[in-house]
Amino acid sequence: MVITGTVGKVGLIGHPVGHSKSPEIWNDAFENQEIPYIYLPFDVSTGDLGSAVSGLKSLGFRGFNVTIPHKVSVMNFLDEIEEEAVEIGAVNTVINDGGRLIGTNTDGEGYIQSLQSETGLTLAGQHIVLLGAGGAARAVGTALAKAGAAQITIANRTMDKAEALASRLQRWTRTNAILLEQIASPLQDASLLVQTTSVGMSPNKEACPIDPELLHSDLLVSDLIYHPRQTRLLKEAKIRGARVHSGLGMLVHQAALAYQRWIGKDAPIKQMMETLDQSLKNE
Template sequence: MNITANTRPLGLLGYPVTHSKSPQILNEVCRILGIPATYMAYSVCPDHLKEAVNGMRVLNFIGFNVTIPHKVAIIPYLDELDETAEEIGAVNTVLNKDGKLIGYNTDGVGYLRSLQEETAFSLKNKIVTILGAGGAARAVSITLAKAGAAKVFIANRTQSKAEELANVLGTFTSASAVALLQAHEKIAESHLLVNTTSIGMSPHTEVMPVPADYLHPKLLVSDLIYRPEETKLLLSAKQIGARTHGGLGMLLHQAAVAVEHWFNETAPILQMRAILENED
């Protein structure tokens, strides 16, 4: 990349960020689209988040991504939220529009695009169980509810958090909460099971968010984890004949939607996918 005085910055705020593949993906996107920008990952501890956001504003960043643990904490430091980010209550993408920082959440729409592209799953009259009640669960469950899911169960270790999210979902569809390890009956009723927790992520790849005997062959089992690409949950689902859907597509599509916000251009999904697939 030829960096000049006209090159503008993009970035990622998180803590930590050393695992992130966003710089590889988004610097290549800028090269392909011919945009004079460079993308860097910034490890910012929670105590310094306000200063980091103000610094990005002052330094005229085009925009930036936000990841754990800042997706909710960043909201007071932004000027505006779009409707989806406000509904979800979390931000993962920020656009600097003439000095005004506007927050978006691309996780939900990124997940839905991936699900439909890879599985052609129709949500009409379908029952969904979501494992987890954090920021990713909020984004995915609200998006699925608005897209037509007939009923959504939220299963979480802390049932009070599941109940809080179920109450939010009640605006869009029928929703209820259950403790994670008491979710067997709800999963038995479901057509789609989505793991939004980090259980099963590398290096702890031998664990599952629910026991294997909770699964059944009529399920589509979806896991947001993309390292490893096939978690133990997905492997167990395959063994009983259930369909599976991994997390790589969501990672790609949420980044693609961020590109659309920043540049008003269609992201080169095929090239972005190739970068990820070539990464160790």
């Protein structure tokens, strides 16, 4: 594609963003569908967030994705927050609608689409243990609760954040908040373990968020990390006979939902998945 002044612009803001695979996925999809758009990543420090949001608007960006650590604080600089993002308490996608910046969140729905399409799991009635209580946990936890989970136990390093998320999810399901070291008993009775923290992410590939001996064959273990493709947690789960689900699908499905909002077309999900998979294999 020839870059001219008429090329549409979307992008990503976060800190850091150098590791992100999103530019490869998006730009390959644009080329595949012959859409005159470009996707650009921007490393934005916390103190520069407001200026960056204003700058992207002034430069005519159609929208942008938001990643760590800005998913909550970016809400202060937007004109409107959609209900899904309000419920989650975080924004991962911003749409520029004629100069009005609208925040939404595609993480939860993208995760559910990935989990169900890849595992066939029926979420109604599941007993779930959620590792972590940050922005990703809020998005995924909200989606799981609204999908009919029977109970969600939030295990976190600090109790205050676990309790805050448990309180937020109580409107849809039964919840419980525990410290990470108290996970043994709830995990024994769980059917789904969802890992939302950064523990095990490259380059710290040998790190595991819990004692692997606590994993069992009645679990489906889902790790939101996609780099590496198979975390140590997933490897340990497979050794013990558990089913596993990686974070590759969530990254693609949440991106596809943003793609539709920005471009007005269905994203080439299969191709985006292949692009991501090949990129990780080449590292």
